[in-house]
Amino acid sequence: MVTTTELSHTHFSSIMAKPIPRNKSSSIFLSDGFLFLGGAFSALVLVWGFSSFTNPIPNTHKNNAVSYSTPDLRFDPPDQTFYDDPEMEYTMTTKIDDWDEKREEWLKHHPSFSAGAKDRVLMVTGSQPSPCKNPIGDNLLLRFFKNKVDYCRIHGYDIFYNNALLHPKMFAYWAKYPVVKAAMMAHPEAEWIWWVDSDALFTDMDFKLPLKRYKDHNLVVHGWPHLIHEKRSWTGLNAGVFLIRNCQWSLDFMEAWAGMGPQSPDYEEWGKTLRSTFKDKFFPESDDQTGLAYLIAIEKEKWADRIYLEGEYYFEGYWEEIVETFSNISKKYEDIEKDEPKLRRRHAEKVSEAYGVIREEYLKDAGYGKGSWRRPFVTHFTGCQPCSGKYNEMYSADACWNGMKKALNFADNQIMRKFGFVHKDLGDNGVSSLPFDYPQV
């Protein structure tokens, strides 16, 4: 939007003429012209001056951010959208066409949601409806959910927790896809759906998704191309955390992806195909992770260019290599704060992002991912199965549950700090209050 100041300057420079003193010997026409222009010039200077007074030039102390209008939750105009089409289905049974155009149309009719739409993220997660068999399972799921809600509150994202089985045959890890599909339809204002497994948590509350990095992609998972295309390993990527764009390509892709699930007549065949293509897959059933790897490797021309295999930071981090690093990382971050008063400054929880930006300056040598001393973005307790309790035999129960407790408290420390408290011992749920100017001695 062109401001008054900008407008005035445009006219100012185009209309202004060098004033010439009126002289009886000049032609009447010329002097009339200059009078006219002089009047125009004076009026514009007045307008510009007045508007500068009412819209003072911002000083560096003021809020420089682009300000969007807040979404209007009470406005749904009668203009027809895809919601009024009887053909639209929330389920995976049929797939909508022209979804990109339909989303755009909805946004057009809901202008208060347009601003910020390009980066709007809806987090989606969930678990089974019935109580966990593991006696501590639901307590862990509750804490993992709280962690996600904390992250979303800091960054202004919406979050949806699902605990209904939307398709009777799409159980276990397949249950995600009907939820993601329904969420896309129910949330046209969201550009991205971010599925995060119930056993994954945020261990860096500052870090934000580098969405510009994914501007030409529609699906992001943690993974490494060579492990998929060359080594053909089923763990060359992880499907427990993915960012999927709310667009037609994603609906088409999910049709193929979820089409390998238990509801499909080809389910058993897929199990065999996936296992023969990815030789390290050790269980016979078709699973979504190997399915994704297959689509990237084998249907490469069709899909791969829009799928980002993110291996440069812990978009999803393997817990077993992470848990042991928490105390060293905590020490590093504490040392940074001891040297930088700005990072010790107390502040409203809602402006935490400002401090994330400051902290980032001090993390330039931290690195990312494995071997770094940066807080891992997401820690995923793959193989621990907190709900069923049937953890992978390669782990001990203690490693899983104690690891989870440490990770949850490591993350919670970053939140409780804003409320004036800390877990001094990551293995202990107890907290202590923090003195002013912590951690300065």
Place this chain on the structure above:
Amino acid sequence: MVTTTELSHTHFSSIMAKPIPRNKSSSIFLSDGFLFLGGAFSALVLVWGFSSFTNPIPNTHKNNAVSYSTPDLRFDPPDQTFYDDPEMEYTMTTKIDDWDEKREEWLKHHPSFSAGAKDRVLMVTGSQPSPCKNPIGDNLLLRFFKNKVDYCRIHGYDIFYNNALLHPKMFAYWAKYPVVKAAMMAHPEAEWIWWVDSDALFTDMDFKLPLKRYKDHNLVVHGWPHLIHEKRSWTGLNAGVFLIRNCQWSLDFMEAWAGMGPQSPDYEEWGKTLRSTFKDKFFPESDDQTGLAYLIAIEKEKWADRIYLEGEYYFEGYWEEIVETFSNISKKYEDIEKDEPKLRRRHAEKVSEAYGVIREEYLKDAGYGKGSWRRPFVTHFTGCQPCSGKYNEMYSADACWNGMKKALNFADNQIMRKFGFVHKDLGDNGVSSLPFDYPQV
């Protein structure tokens, strides 16, 4: 902020003069003046016309809502606020002074949060850190938490789930108060802190707090004045759900209120005083609910005028009288929808409030609270103790757990509807997909 159009009109009317044709017989001075003014006028018409073109007059189909700027999460200026005062404490040990002025100062330095500040609500809830003794306890807490997150997502509220014991001696129901205090300090942008117990859930997803009603009050609880002042019943109000204003009065009040807790040297004495004042209180320990009733009844002049005993709707509803009404209420609402196509219209979850407004027109005869057929706002499973499992003997276990399941599914139906699903049987966690134009036959 004065707009370009408004500014231009101001100048337009003050500067414009009726153009007079130039005439050799007019004095040179007058005709020069008119030429000058004519130039001024023309310039302003140009500027006004250009700005109208770039800022078209909104048509009636457009979003008429007041648009606030979105809070800027990345902006925390260096201007000193209460956060920079070493005396400020998040704990209940010391109490801040001039909190109203300090909050206002913070808002002044964070203008993007000012808009909407008067009605901004932070929901706070929580439970113990350790797993529940009741095998299904944490599963229930997880579902109750999801319910609150759903309500907040629809209405744009932030929510904070606490599961740390902030004061080692303030256990059980007393644990709330340090959390509320810390939340007030951590969230100066919030006008209200809305504490909702872990065993209370939202059973009307449309209903919004009538905040205007409470403009002269600082604390709202469900209760009835005669039961407090005359009958002196400890259940004359319920402290499991309260709305408390983020202000100095509230800090002062909480100091008195929480001062009756286990951390106080007067704790035992308070137990005796409360029990002798409220004769139907049957357990000896000082509790926060009777404590609140005491402060309203006995320290009436000091506090009562700012405490709203809300008895006109289910600000907090007693589950035992509510659960049996769910199927009748569901039928009533379904009948309304069968007659009103607007209410059958599918829509984005984020614009649900628009449909709440439409629905309200049809609820004019529904009534409120007990005996009404309006969806109860909040249903509270007092006495069921989902976490410990030690439910009050006057109930049966089945009544509690089955009641909770029904309530959770009754509420979830209002959410799942936006995702295209419904629990047909409230006692069953299973869902079915909904056809277009449901519930029209």
